[in-house]
Amino acid sequence: MSMIAASAGISHGLLYHYFKSKDELFTELVRLAMEGASGGIDEMFDHPGTVIDKLRHFLQDAMNEEARLFFLLIHQARASEGVPEEVRMIIGNYSIDWFVEQLKPLFLEGQRTGEIASDDAGQLIAGLLTVMSGTMILHASDEENIPLLNPDHLLRLVLAPAHIQPL
Amino acid sequence: MSMIAASAGISHGLLYHYFKSKDELFTELVRLAMEGASGGIDEMFDHPGTVIDKLRHFLQDAMNEEARLFFLLIHQARASEGVPEEVRMIIGNYSIDWFVEQLKPLFLEGQRTGEIASDDAGQLIAGLLTVMSGTMILHASDEENIPLLNPDHLLRLVLAPAHIQPL
Amino acid sequence: MSMIAASAGISHGLLYHYFKSKDELFTELVRLAMEGASGGIDEMFDHPGTVIDKLRHFLQDAMNEEARLFFLLIHQARASEGVPEEVRMIIGNYSIDWFVEQLKPLFLEGQRTGEIASDDAGQLIAGLLTVMSGTMILHASDEENIPLLNPDHLLRLVLAPAHIQPL
Amino acid sequence: MSMIAASAGISHGLLYHYFKSKDELFTELVRLAMEGASGGIDEMFDHPGTVIDKLRHFLQDAMNEEARLFFLLIHQARASEGVPEEVRMIIGNYSIDWFVEQLKPLFLEGQRTGEIASDDAGQLIAGLLTVMSGTMILHASDEENIPLLNPDHLLRLVLAPAHIQPL
C-alpha cells in the first residue's frame, strides 16, 4: 500500500482515506477491469463491417498496451489464494462462459456467412479468449522478450480456412 | 518455506537442510523446469511421422497436467521482481528466441512439404509458443474454469489452410 | 531488535521506522561513540593547566559511567565478525594510530617539561590508550566485581618517576 | 556447535557425544581456563629471583599468544547474559578478590624490599590484574591493530619509582 501511495504521489495514510483496505482497492480495480472488458464487447457489436472486421476490431482493442495491466490484474485475481470474496464473485459473473455467450451470436452469424470455421462455436470462442488472455498476460509480464501477437494470427484459430490471409 | 515444508510433510528446518535458501530452492525448480522443456523438444524430433505428427506430439507432451506447474513456475520467474540472478541467467539461456531456433528446422521442412503455412517461420513459432505458454498458465491458475485447449486447435495457428481439420 | 525496542518502550516495528536494519542502528551507535571519543580529545586540549592536568582531565572524562557502554560498543565492533562494512570504515578512521597522533603533541610537550617519562611517546600513548580501553571494557561487562581504576593509577604508565604521587 | 565440531574435524553429532550441551562445553572451557590462571600463580611463586623477577615472569607467562583466547573466554563468561549457573560459580570462586589474596604476600614482600610502590597492596594488585586482563582481551579481539603491551610497561603501575626502568 505504501508503494502504491508513493506511486500516486500521496501518503499511505491518504490512500486509506479513499480505500478502506488493500482488498477494497484491489476489488475496485478488478471491477473496473471487468467493466472495461465487457464494454469492449459492446463496442465490437457497434463496429461496422463484416464479422471478421468486428472480431479484428475487438482483438485490436483488447490487445493494446493499455489493456495489458488489466489482463494481469484479472490473472492475479483468478490465480491467487486469499482473494476477497467480492472479487471472486465479480470474476464468477464474468466467467469464460459468460463471454462465450456474449460472443456466440456473432460467431453463429460468421458461420452462416462462411467467415468462421464450422466447428462448435463455444469451443472456438473459448479457445480464442483463452489464447488472447494468455498472450496478454505473457506480454504484460515480460514485454521485452515476448512480443504482442498480431491479432490476425490469433484469428486463424477461428476463421474458415478460405478466409485465412498471409500475416 | 514453512508452507512448502508442510506440504512435503517435513519441518521448515529440514527444508533448509536441503536448500540453503528460498532462492536456491526456486532456482533449482526453474532449472528442472527448463531442462524438462528442452527435453521435450529433443523428444519431438525423435517422434516418428510427418511434421504435423511431430508437432502434435510436442504439444500433447507439453500441455499435460504435469507440465502445468512448470509453466506457472517459469511465468513467475519471468514476471516477478527480485528474482535471483542465477534464475535470470537460466531464463536468459532458454529465451523465446532459443526455442524458435530449435524448432525452425522442423518448420522449414513443414513448409517444404506444404504442411506449415508459408508465413515467416520465426513468427509462426513464436506465436505458437506464446499461445501455448499463455494457455498453460491460465489453465494452471484456474483449472476449473479454464479448460485446456485441444492441441489441434492451437495447430491452426501454423498449419497451411489445406491441412486444417475439424476439431 | 525486539529487545532493544522493548527497552525503549516501543514496538520493534517502530524501531524499524527509525532504523532500516539492525546494521544501520549499530552503525549509528558506533558513529556516535567515535564522535564522542574524538570530542573528548578536543576538550582535553582546551582544558587549563599542566600536561598532567590535561591528561588527568582526559582520563576522568573518558572513564566515567556514561562512557562505559561506548567502550563496550567499540569493542564489539572491533571484535565481532560480520560487522557492517561502514562500521569497519569508521573504526578504521579512528584507529589506535590516529589517537596516538592526536595525543603526541601533548606528550612531547610533557617530555620537554619533564612531566612525561622519556620513553618513546608513541609507545607510551598506545599503552595508556590500550589500558584505558581494556579497563573500561572489563568494568562495563562486570561492574560489580571489577572496579574502575583510579585515573591517577593509570597515569603511572606514562609519568616521569619524579611526578608519581601516592594514590 | 556445528562450527566447533567442524573446526575439530568431527560431526556435530559426535561433539554431543563428548559434551551434553553447549553450556557444558562452555563450562568445561571456563574451568580449564581458570585452572590455567591459578596454575600460573603457583608457578610464579616457584620462580627464582626478586619480587620483580617473579612478577615479570608471571606477566610474561600470562600475556603470551596462547593465553589470549583464555582471557577472551573468561571475558565472555563475565560479560554475557544467560551464562550457565555453574560458570557463574566458577567465576565467583576465582574472583578478582581471590587473585588479590593470592598475590598479596608477594606484594607485601616487595614493599618491604622497596621494589613495590608503598600504596595499598590490594589496590595495586587489582589495578595490575585489571589492566593485564583488559589488554589481553583487546589484543585477542583485534590482534592486528592492538599490539601486546610490554610487560615492563605494565609493571610501572606497581613498582616503586626508583625501580622504574626505561622501556
Add this chain to the structure above:
DNA sequence: GATGAATGAGTCTTCATTCAT
C-alpha cells in the same frame, strides 16, 4: 564411537493497518 537427517524455538525483517494531529 560416528554420522547427518530432522525438529522447533528464537531472531531479523516486512507490510497492512490504525490513529492522533
Add this chain to the structure above:
DNA sequence: GATGAATGAAGACTCATTCAT
C-alpha cells in the same frame, strides 16, 4: 483531506539439540 508515527502478525532463516542408523 493529509501525514507519518506506531503496532503486530507473518515470513525467511539460524542453530542447539535429538535420535535412528
